[in-house]
Amino acid sequence: MDREKTFMEEAAAPGTGAGFDYQFYYFLYRLLNMKKGQSIGLEIKDDVHSDLNNDVQLLFQVKHTIQKQAGGKPIALRELDPDLWKTLHNWVRIITDPNDNRSNPEDQLKFVKRSEFHLVSNKSVSKANEFAKRVQAYSEFSSADNFTSIADQVTNLAASSTDKTIKGYIKIVQALDESVSREFFKRLFFELEETEIIQKLKDSLEEKFVLPEDIDSIYGRLCTLIRDDNYISILEGKLTTISFDDFRSRYRRVISQGINKRLGRLNFEPALPDDLPSQPFIKQLIAIEDIRECDDEIITQLSTLKVRLARSLELWVQGGEVVSDEVTDLHKDVTLRWSNKHRKAFRRCLEVEINEKSQEIIDDLREVKFKLGDDELSTENSNGELYLLSDQNTIGWHRDWDKL
Structure with missing residues (x-):
């Protein structure tokens, strides 16, 4: 029989620390893959966000779990998963925020049409998650029937849930104006099973022509510098997004270490001409x-x-x-x-x-x-x-x- 955790073990909450690290690693991954004219932010507009050069913004809610299935994979994202509905609730609150001049559906619609909403998680894909399937189908083909299918499933989930908090989250989502809701679900994406985020970071460095033998040291130094710079920005109250040009000017020397290596010194006694x-x-x-x-x-x-x-x-x-x-x-x-x-x-x-x-x-x-x-x-x-x-x-x- 499993023993109950002590208060000290519960208070330590190792999963919380892993979640913060996972969010930072995803932020760094987006930085390394940023294109000219874009910018990336950490915990400004969302957990992570990206402003593109065509006035489109990508909002990322980054969720991490240390819970495992029997086979060792992270647990799946369920239909009534708290991470799912808290995330949707947060985005609806952003969309309808009166303090950001979005009290009426017209302004909300403008905001949604220039946004994408990405739920990123190491949680596994669940074949039983009918809601996620219907959202994906609607994003691929935005028909009236596909939208109705989503709305019906949300109603079913609200009725079947026994969790008051989740019911409250669902209620907020259902209250969204229908015209806004149609656009919101069209721009909702699930990026699940992102389990190898550190390896993806290293792969990105290799794709920038960093030599394989230098990837670990470049990765470590880059992580440290960006984490330190971000911490200092928070303390100074100057937290801002990092643009492509900022990233290139501030950190390119770190990456170029693994590209522009010093020439190897070749000490050998060559064969000389006879005469x-x-x-x-x-x-x-x-x-x-x-x-x-x-x-x-x-x-x-x-x-x-x-x-x-x-x-x-x-x-x-x-x-x-x-x-x-x-x-x-x-x-x-x-x-x-x-x-x-x-x-x-x-x-x-x-x-x-x-x-x-x-x-x-x-x-x-x-x-x-x-x-x-x-x-x-x-x-x-x-x-x-x-x-x-x-x-x-x-x-x-x-x-x-x-x-x-």
């Missing part, structure tokens, strides 16, 4: 007296930087860390920087100054860290890019480098 001094870029450096043909150690070091950068670019593209057109843009940018410096250096250069000017160009560019996509290359990789382009006879240091 290092015969490489075009080495010949150019020897020609301007930046290095000597006998500087074996330096030649090996510079050759390693060139070959490592060339191989890294291949691996980054293959691994999806950069896109091929970003590599093309890198080469174009470095070539243009070199071209500007080369023209400036040799605009009024005397014959005896050629090597000195050539060395100034390479020395200056060796100090620059180039960008690949959103990433800044290291000094080693940036130098490797110079040697790679020079080896491909795309750039050079001597005034007459292309004739050497």
